[in-house]
Amino acid sequence: MRAKGVVILGATGSIGRNALDVISRFPRRFRVVALCAGSNAGELAALSRRHRPAVACLSQGNIADLRKGLPRGTRALAGEEGMMEAVCAADTDIVLAAASGVSSIRPVISAAERGKRIALANKELLVMAGKFVTSAARRGGAEILPVDSEHSAVFQAIDGHPRESVRRVILTASGGPFRTCTLARMRTATVGEALGHPTWKMGAKISVDSATLMNKGLEVIEACWLFGFTPDRIDVLIHPRSVVHSMVEFRDGSILAQMGIPDMRIPIAYALSYPSRLPLELPRLPLHRIRDFGFDAPDRKRFPALPLAYAAAEAGGTAPAVLNGANEEAVRAFLAGRIGFTDIVRVVDRVVSGWSEPLAARRLEDVMRANESARRLTREKISRRGRPLPS
Ligand SMILES: NC(=O)c1ccc[n+]([C@@H]2O[C@H](COP(=O)([O-])OP(=O)(O)OC[C@H]3O[C@@H](n4cnc5c(N)ncnc54)[C@H](OP(=O)(O)O)[C@@H]3O)[C@@H](O)[C@H]2O)c1
Numbered sequence: 001m002r003a004k005g006v007v008i009l010g011a012t013g014s015i016g017r018n019a020l021d022v023i024s025r026f027p028r029r030f031r032v033v034a035l036c037a038g039s040n041a042g043e044l045a046a047l048s049r050r051h052r053p054a055v056a057c058l059s060q061g062n063i064a065d066l067r068k069g070l071p072r073g074t075r076a077l078a079g080e081e082g083m084m085e086a087v088c089a090a091d092t093d094i095v096l097a098a099a100s101g102v103s104s105i106r107p108v109i110s111a112a113e114r115g116k117r118i119a120l121a122n123k124e125l126l127v128m129a130g131k132f133v134t135s136a137a138r139r140g141g142a143e144i145l146p147v148d149s150e151h152s153a154v155f156q157a158i159d160g161h162p163r164e165s166v167r168r169v170i171l172t173a174s175g176g177p178f179r180t181c182t183l184a185r186m187r188t189a190t191v192g193e194a195l196g197h198p199t200w201k202m203g204a205k206i207s208v209d210s211a212t213l214m215n216k217g218l219e220v221i222e223a224c225w226l227f228g229f230t231p232d233r234i235d236v237l238i239h240p241r242s243v244v245h246s247m248v249e250f251r252d253g254s255i256l257a258q259m260g261i262p263d264m265r266i267p268i269a270y271a272l273s274y275p276s277r278l279p280l281e282l283p284r285l286p287l288h289r290i291r292d293f294g295f296d297a298p299d300r301k302r303f304p305a306l307p308l309a310y311a312a313a314e315a316g317g318t319a320p321a322v323l324n325g326a327n328e329e330a331v332r333a334f335l336a337g338r339i340g341f342t343d344i345v346r347v348v349d350r351v352v353s354g355w356s357e358p359l360a361a362r363r364l365e366d367v368m369r370a371n372e373s374a375r376r377l378t379r380e381k382i383s384r385r386g387r388p389l390p391s
Pocket of ligand 1: 009010011012013014015016036037038039040041043059060097098099100101103104121122123124147148149200201202203204205206264
């Protein structure tokens with residue numbers, strides 16, 4: 001069997017590094033064709049020296065710095081065209097979409113149109129442009145395999161069952177570091193506290209999104225596109241232990257859950273190797289120590305990001321792109337110390353509820369434009385303040 005050629009978009013990130021760990025354990029099954037990152041030339045060059053891809057691509061950074069650090073045999077590429085060339089190459093079988101943001105949206109759509117398997121971690125792509133990504137995959141006959149642990153769990157539980165047999169999908173959420181905090185306490189939350197996710201080790205943006213529960217809201221939208229359900233068929237359940245990664249409830253009353261230790265290498269490996277399972281030999285889930293699962297309903301008052309995301313999913317069109325753009329800018333401002341933790345969702349709410357532009361998304365450009373305008377508006381709102389937003 002020929003080893004599958006893998007391109008990693010977002011190689012220097014948390015998902016990218018976990019994927020490289022999985023791939024390097026199975027050299028007969030996978031080979032790294034290209035590694036792509038945003039601007040971190042030094043790290044990308046270091047990973048290239050270790051994994052020897054044919055191509056290393058920097059989307060935004062200094063290509064001269066990258067070139068200096070690359071091993072012989074690895075070609076340096078730049079920008080969106082570089083990513084496009086890497087993902088569309090004849091020896092690319094799988095594209096792991098794990099770059100943050102939406103910079104990789106066109107390369108991922110092109111890869112799907114060419115029938116490459118898309119292992120999808122980057123939920124923003126489906127949140128913003130689910131219609132275009134899924135239709136490209138249909139045209140090209142490409143599979144989209146979820147990497148997000150919740151969606152991987154749903155995918156595993158639903159596999160082989162007709163959609164009509166499903167009553168609802170249940171996405172679990174750890175509840176984040178402020179699960180038991182009062183609103184008053186959350187107002188004074190620091191960046192360090194927001195980044196301290198109780199169970200998963202992740203990049204900064206997604207850790208903050210997990211703390212506001214915006215991440216779960218974005219996952220609801222992602223699940224609508226991946227599994228073809230309307231938002232009212234997707235529920236969220238708080239589950240601080242993070243052992244049940246999500247569930248599917250069927251019309252006959254059965255509920256199928258997927259469980260495991262919280263380790264992203266498991267869903268990454270499954271998206272790469274589906275339908276087979278790789279012998280990862282990770283620590284096992286100590287089932288005998290689990291006394292109860294501890295499920296709880298989410299508190300939508302303390303975590304208003306969740307109803308905001310449901311409303312965007314219901315509205316459809318460009319609404320999720322507006323939500324996503326506003327959230328990215330607000331999280332960035334929080335991480336830079338410019339706004340408080342509870343201001344994140346408050347600013348997003350203001351942008352979304354004041355949105356007056358048309359919501360129709362006929363072309364990819366419509367969602368990209370809406371996302372950009374939402375970001376601009378959010379930046380303006382934040383820079384106009386310079387002090388806490390009034391309640
Ligand atoms: N971490 C998790 O456990 C997890 C779980 C589920 C889903 N996800 C999703 O997976 C994606 C990545 O998450 P992460 O936690 O791995 O993020 P991360 O650690 O912040 O890494 C982000 C990666 O994206 C690259 N990047 C940033 N801007 C880019 C650009 N303009 N063009 C190309 N690449 C760019 C970064 O490169 P530089 O280093 O050069 O900046 C880095 O490699 C996100 O969409 C997230 O929602 C993550």
